[in-house]
Amino acid sequence: MRIAISGKSGCGNTTVSKLVADALGFTMINFTFRTLSEEKGIEFWTFCKQAEQTDEYDLEVDRRQVEMAMAQEHCVLGSRLAIWMLKDADLKIYLTASSEERARRITEREGGSLSERMEQTQRRDANDSKRYLRLYGIDNSDTSIADLVIDTSQLGPEQVADLIIAEVHKRDKH
Known part of the structure; x- marks a missing residue:
């Protein structure tokens, strides 16, 4: 079973993907812009600016994620575009x-001021959405392709993971 988990920055993709993968004994694949920026030795926000060019x-990033996922029999792929890019995912x-909640979480994770993170997050969302539409014709706000949409604003990562795991078990019985 291949599970794809997507969402914008600060929604809990990485944390939830790891919890789900660990609970199910699946390989977690989370190759992201952040991973590639570290591989290339470029500061993350500088890397994001370069990606605009x-x-x-x-x-x-997208090619490597899909290659990594397709090499696994059971995996969780967590990324901004996982549900669109991993077309053969069994659960999206x-x-x-x-x-506001996403900016708060990013501030907690990375530091800085909430207002600065709010502005960066909104700018990053707009830039990402524009790129995804141009590159792939993907509207990353259109969740109609997803099997399950979960608002994580009022949920902890364990609660979100439990909802996904329950869905996996429900599908496994069929």
């Missing part, structure tokens, strides 16, 4: 949260 980073989950 070239398609190579998006294409590399989209996580949402209010922009």
Whole structure:
């Protein structure tokens, strides 16, 4: 079984993907812009700015994620575009949260001021959405492709993971 989990920054993709993968004994695949920026030795926000000028980073991240997922029999792929890019996923989950909650979580994780993170998050969302539409014709706010949409604003990561795991078990019985 391959599970794809997507959502915008701060929705809990990485944390929830790891919890689900660990609970099910699946391989977790979370190759992201952040991973590639670290591989290339480029500071993350500088990397994001560079990505606005070239398609190579998006294409590399997306290609490598799908290759990694397809090499596994059982995995959880957590990324912004997982539910669209991993077409053969058995379960597609989209996580949402209010922009305020996402900015709060990012501030907790990365530091800085809430207002600064709110502005960065909104700018990143707009830039990401524009790129995904241009590169792939994907509207990353259209959740109709997802099997399950979960608003994580008022839920802890364990609660979100439990909802996904329950869905996996429900599907396993069929």
